[in-house]
Structure formats: C-alpha cells, structure tokens
Amino acid sequence: MRILSGIQPTGSIHIGNYLGAIKQWVELQEKNECVFFIADLHSLTIPYQPENLQKNIIEAAIAHFAAGIDPQKTVFFVQSEVKEHTELCWLLNSVCPVGDLERMIQYKEKTRQFKQNINAGLLIYPVLQAADILLYKTDAVPVGKDQVQHIELTRAIARKFNQRFGKTFQEPKALLPKMGAKIMALNNPRQKMSKSSSPQNYISLFESPEEIKKKIMSAVTDTGKKIKYEPKRKPGISNLLTIYSLFSGKSIKELEKTFQSKGYGFLKKSLTELLTNFLEPFRRKRKELLIREVFVRETLKIGAKRARNIAQFTIQETRSKMGLI
Numbered sequence: 001m002r003i004l005s006g007i008q009p010t011g012s013i014h015i016g017n018y019l020g021a022i023k024q025w026v027e028l029q030e031k032n033e034c035v036f037f038i039a040d041l042h043s044l045t046i047p048y049q050p051e052n053l054q055k056n057i058i059e060a061a062i063a064h065f066a067a068g069i070d071p072q073k074t075v076f077f078v079q080s081e082v083k084e085h086t087e088l089c090w091l092l093n094s095v096c097p098v099g100d101l102e103r104m105i106q107y108k109e110k111t112r113q114f115k116q117n118i119n120a121g122l123l124i125y126p127v128l129q130a131a132d133i134l135l136y137k138t139d140a141v142p143v144g145k146d147q148v149q150h151i152e153l154t155r156a157i158a159r160k161f162n163q164r165f166g167k168t169f170q171e172p173k174a175l176l177p178k179m180g181a182k183i184m185a186l187n188n189p190r191q192k193m194s195k196s197s198s199p200q201n202y203i204s205l206f207e208s209p210e211e212i213k214k215k216i217m218s219a220v221t222d223t224g225k226k227i228k229y230e231p232k233r234k235p236g237i238s239n240l241l242t243i244y245s246l247f248s249g250k251s252i253k254e255l256e257k258t259f260q261s262k263g264y265g266f267l268k269k270s271l272t273e274l275l276t277n278f279l280e281p282f283r284r285k286r287k288e289l290l291i292r293e294v295f296v297r298e299t300l301k302i303g304a305k306r307a308r309n310i311a312q313f314t315i316q317e318t319r320s321k322m323g324l325i
Contacts (some may be wrong), residue, residue, distance in 0.1 A: 001034045001139040003175070006039040006079065006132060009056040013063045014202035015275070016183035016193035019246050020144045024177055026068035028142065034074040034309065035136050036064070038300075041079050041086065045121035046114055056170070061296050066285035067205060075310075077303035079132070084311035089124070089319055096127050096153075105149055106127040130154040134169045135311050142175040145182050148191070165321040183243060187218040189235035202250060206283050209276045216272045218239075227259045227267060237264065244271050246273035247278050 005025060028034055038060050040053065057078055069076060079085055093187040101107060101123050111118045133141055133154050138298065141151055151174040158169040184195045185201040193202045199222045203215055231238040244267070245252050259267045290298060319325045 002088045002136060003017050003028050003036075003140055004133055004136050004138040004141065005020050005034045005142050006037045006042070007060065007064075008039045008043040009053070009060040010043050010046075011056075011195040012202075012204040012206075013060070013067075013197055014193060014204050015243065015247075016202060017195075018067060018205055018245070019183055020177065020212055021066065021142060022067050022069070023246075024142045024175070025064075025074075028175075029065070029070060033151045035138070035309070035310075036076050037076050037082075037132070037303075045084045045125055045220070047117055048112070053234075058296055059302055062286055062289040063205060065296070065299075066282050066300065067288055071299045071303060074180070075303055075306045076300070078300055081300070081304035082307045082311050083211045084308065084315045085128065085131055086133055087315055088135050088318060089128040091320055091322060092127050092134070092157055092161065093124065095164060096157050098123075098150060100153060101126060101155065103299060104153070122301075126150050126153050130157045134158055135314050136307075137170060137310075137314065138172045139170070140173050142177070144177065148176070149176050168318060168321050175192050184235065184239040186215055186239075191248040198309075203275065205279060206286050207279070212275050213272045213277070219268065221264050225263055227256060227262075227264070229256060230250060230277060237267075239272060240267060247274055253295070280292065 002229075003025075007013075007021065009047050013022070025034065025036060038057055040057055043056075057059075061076070061078075064076070065071065097151075107122055108126070110122050114122070120224055129150050130153060134157070135152075142152060155171040158171050162168055162280060164256065185191045185193045186196065186203070187198065187200045191197075191201075197203055200215060200218070203212055203230055207215070219240060220234065221240070222234040225235075227237055227241070229235060229241050241252055244250070246256055249253075259270075316325070
C-alpha cells in the first residue's frame with residue numbers, strides 16, 4: 001500500500017506523538033511505500049515566529065530520523081518544497097462545500113483557541129490536508145482518533161471530484177493504531193497529551209532521565225490503591241498502564257497481574273525505568289544528527305525531489321480532467 005502522513009514542526013515531539021503516529025510509521029515503512037512530510041504549510045494557520053520556522057523544521061526532521069524513520073525506505077520531505085500541494089488544494093476548493101468545513105471539529109476548537117487569529121487558513125486547512133493525501137494516490141493514512149473526521153472529508157472530496165470530472169482519485173482509509181491512538185496528559189488524564197499545554201502535560205521523546213522520573217512520579221493517579229485498567233473510573237492509572245503496555249509490548253492484563261499488589265509508586269518507578277531505557281537510543285541518535293545539519297538538509301531535498309516526481313503526474317491528470325490543459 002501507499003501510506004501517507006505528516007506532522008507539523010511545532011514544539012517538542014512527545015511520547016503521545018510517537019505512540020499515536022511515529023511508532024506506526026516506523027513499522028509501516030518496512031512493508032509499504034511510505035510518503036511522510038513535515039507539514040510546515042499547515043503550521044502557518046496558528047500564531048508562530050517566522051524566524052524560528054526553519055529551525056523547527058530541521059529539528060522535526062532530526063526527531064523523526066532519530067526515532068526510526070529511514071529516508072532510504074520512505075519519501076520524507078518538507079511540504080512547502082512541493083508546490084503541487086497548494087495547487088491541488090486550490091483545485092479541490094472548487095468541489096468542497098463550505099458547510100462541510102464549518103462543521104469540522106478541529107475548526108471549531110481552533111477558532112475558540114485562537115480568537116484573535118481566525119484566518120481563512122483555519123477553515124480551508126482540511127482541504128489542504130485532502131490535497132496532501134490525494135496528491136499521492138494514497139491508500140491509507142495512519143491517524144489518531146481526532147483526525148478520522150478529516151479522512152472522511154477527504155473521501156467525500158474525492159467522491160465529489162470523481163463524480164464531476166471523472167475517476168481520478170481513490171478514497172483513502174484511516175489507519176488507526178489498535179491501542180494508544182490517544183495518550184492522555186500526565187497532569188490531567190481526562191485531556192489529551194499535548195505539546196501546546198504545560199510541560200508537565202507530556203514527556204518529550206528526548207527528555208532527560210531526570211525529567212522523565214520527575215514527570216512520571218508526579219503524574220496524576222486515582223483514589224484507591226488497586227491497579228486496574230478502567231479508563232472512566234481510573235483515568236490516571238489507566239493512562240499509565242496504556243503507556244507501559246505500548247512501550248513494553250506487554251498486555252494490559254499482564255501488567256495488572258504484575259502490579260496488582262505492588263502499588264502506584266512501584267508502577268511509576270518501573271515505568272520510569274522502562275521509558276528511560278527505551279528512549280536512550282533516540283537521545284543518542286538525535287545528538288549525532290544535531291551536528292550533521294548539512295546531511296539532514298540534503299536528505300530533505302532528495303525527498304522533495306522524489307515527492308515532486310509523483311505529485312507532478314497527479315497534477316497533470318487533475319488539470320486535464322478539469323479542462324485546464
């Protein structure tokens with residue numbers, strides 16, 4: 001299958017990003033044709049510092065390479081370096097109803113969050129996302145639960161285009177991880193882990209062992225001492241069990257049995273050790289890549305060239321169907 005996904009170059013990549021996306025990307029690249037990109041155009045819709053954008057892009061690339069993305073096995077590039085993304089977005093705008101965009105949950109959330117910056121990009125964001133996907137004739141898109149609505153809109157846009165101009169795009173499917181699509185915040189386990197919140201909310205993928213210990217040991221748990229996976233009644237301990245399970249490969253039931261008589265403190269100490277050891281190779285690889293920025297930039301240029309070879313064919317076909325050629 002051809003798989004596509006992207007991530008914005010905004011802030012630290014945390015373990016929720018890794019478990020919800022990057023871990024799956026690393027597995028998918030072994031047996032599929034994968035197209036992964038840094039979504040810098042999407043990041044422009046919310047307040048940012050232009051002078052930091054290039055630095056954030058390079059750091060995002062380094063983070064992904066350090067976490068296991070292999071640019072030899074994937075097409076990995078920066079979105080804005082392939083102009084066909086924005087061209088296809090404009091073409092797809094002509095078939096996407098405004099009402100569909102106004103109903104998007106993320107649009108409603110972002111307009112509440114950024115009341116002083118409600119720009120047209122926030123509304124059209126899902127069309128650019130659809131263009132990202134359809135441009136590469138994508139079969140499947142690995143996403144978290146909060147992005148499924150965007151994939152459904154992409155499928156609807158593809159259908160509308162095909163009905164009006166003839167069969168051009170296939171309808172991609174959402175590829176959800178079996179578990180861990182939504183990792184909750186350490187300091188508020190009823191909210192999603194987010195890098196836009198307090199640093200106590202998440203654990204960065206390159207966090208120091210000292211910080212990992214501090215954050216895990218202070219993570220919110222629940223009343224009582226019983227270690228039981230019950231997300232509604234025990235969201236705190238359930239979140240820690242989920243994280244432990246996904247990083248260790250052990251089932252929740254196995255972990256419940258292991259820790260049932262040992263208490264929250266023992267679980268937290270064990271999880272701290274697990275995360276520290278698991279993330280150590282990532283920290284080491286990132287340190288190596290930080291002094292090889294020229295290599296990272298050249299790798300991104302090669303990825304963009306490979307992406308354009310695919311994208312140009314799709315744009316030519318789309319323009320032809322729409323009467324532009």
